[in-house]
Amino acid sequence: MKLSDVEKQALSDAIDKMNEGLDAFIGLYNESEEDKQLIVYDDDVTEIIQKAINRYGEDKIAKKINSIIREVLSLLASDEVDEGV
Structure with missing residues (x-):
């Protein structure tokens, strides 16, 4: 060429x-x-989450789920302190 x-x-x-x-x-x-997915939800939980997202929006549901998980895990962390772990 x-x-x-x-x-x-x-x-x-x-x-x-x-x-x-x-x-x-x-x-x-x-x-x-x-x-990597941290948590594998059961099918019924996934369906509930999807319905909530459709109704209230992804941001609002993500904030709610994060606050619930944060609260549960804070209780676990305080249990470990009480047990001397």
Whole structure:
């Protein structure tokens, strides 16, 4: 294939940009972590949560669930202190 100097430069610039993009993707891949689900809900609980999200919105339900879990786990933490753990 014959190219003029201008075409060669444009092709070279395009290759450089592709390499930069590929480097960015490689960086993101190398920094990525596996997304592990902390809690596996029973099917009926998942259905209840989905109904609540549909009715009240994801943000409101997420806040409620987080506050409930925070409260339960704070009780567990105070039990461990009482037991000397």
